[in-house]
């Protein structure tokens with residue numbers, strides 16, 4: 001039993017299973033409807049004409065009020081099925097779902113609106129299903145149409161809409177019904193960039209008070225948006241953990257799937273010493289704002305056994321290793337790795353990500369090392385990247401480093417360190433946005449008279 005009271009819980013999913021009945025031929029469905037009764041009446045044991053498919057196999061998790069939870073998993077893992085059960089549009093085979101609050105959902109395209117009705121009629125229909133009175137819808141109609149921004153199409157039947165228009169109107173409705181809980185499926189992906197930005201602004205505001213359940217294949221947007229994530233795999237809930245832990249585990253799993261059983265990835269997490277203290281090396285510059293912590297030994301990640309990352313160092317272009325930087329200066333990043341087997345076209349890469357796991361910048365060696373190198377087992381490699389360190393806003397960052405084999409589009413990862421370098425930025429000036437810009441001068445002056 002959870003320690004949370006029902007008041008704190010927005011969604012509680014307990015032991016939910018879903019079994020679909022699969023009929024190999026359409027007429028077997030009819031047979032299933034009729035035959036068992038006939039056979040029972042004749043005193044015979046009825047048989048089933050379908051195969052069972054378990055899309056969900058006992059899913060348990062809770063979403064607290066105000067939480068933003070991502071649902072991740074590969075195609076067919078049961079994400080949409082779970083959302084439909086939470087929304088009440090699909091019945092679970094067993095288990096229960098408790099939802100506290102008004103739920104509005106943007107599920108897969110095609111669900112929700114009546115295609116024969118106009119946009120206007122569908123707005124009234126779906127907003128009233130979501131609990132708004134006619135007067136409330138009248139009062140909000142113009143805002144909904146302005147948000148959707150689909151012009152005269154609002155008077156035309158929804159069946160004439162493009163998928164982008166459809167999702168615009170559907171999102172506009174759910175954004176105006178005072179929902180306590182929003183459930184967003186991948187549908188948002190069909191909107192154009194400007195509309196998606198508008199939705200994201202709305203969702204960022206919404207999550208200040210509301211509860212959000214967000215499904216995506218894109219771990220980047222889950223990391224960017226969600227506090228925690230539920231990972232589903234073939235109907236099983238593998239984990240419900242912080243978004244970072246769940247996404248890292250999921251990415252690792254997907255990589256393992258690519259390798260197959262031939263190569264067993266070894267988790268570095270398992271080897272990590274509990275409570276290892278990361279000590280920053282000595283500061284070099286007096287007015288430091290950006291500090292680097294070598295974390296190669298403690299970084300979570302994995303390796304296939306074919307190659308390993310040995311060290312990651314950042315320093316000045318002369319090669320002197322430093323741990324403190326101001327941002328804006330030229331730096332040299334050196335990644336050393338060992339190939340334990342012969343590799344054709346090894347590539348070493350890195351990217352710097354923010355606290356939420358959002359990638360900010362990075363590079364790999366492939367485009368610079370042409371033709372690709374061939375190396376024999378036991379070769380030690382050093383990749384060097386010389387670049388201008390950006391000004392990063394205050395916060396914690398980390399650098400992911402990897403060695404792979406192949407090209408940027410088709411490669412086999414051999415070692416991956418999630419947090420090879422930890423970066424702390426403390427500056428009184430840079431505060432906003434993803435990337436800090438060093439402003440040379442900021443001023444304000446009066447350019448006209450006031451009343």
Ligand SMILES: Nc1ncnc2c1ncn2[C@@H]1O[C@H](COP(=O)(O)OP(=O)(O)OP(=O)(O)O)[C@@H](O)[C@H]1O
Pocket residue numbers: 020021022053055073074075076077078079080081082
């Ligand atoms: N009505 C249905 N009848 C039979 N099988 C179904 C039905 N709906 C879903 N399934 C199956 O259940 C499994 C889970 O489907 P679901 O759509 O929930 O997965 P998903 O994780 O949302 O996938 P995707 O990421 O591709 O959208 C799939 O194997 C799918 O084929």
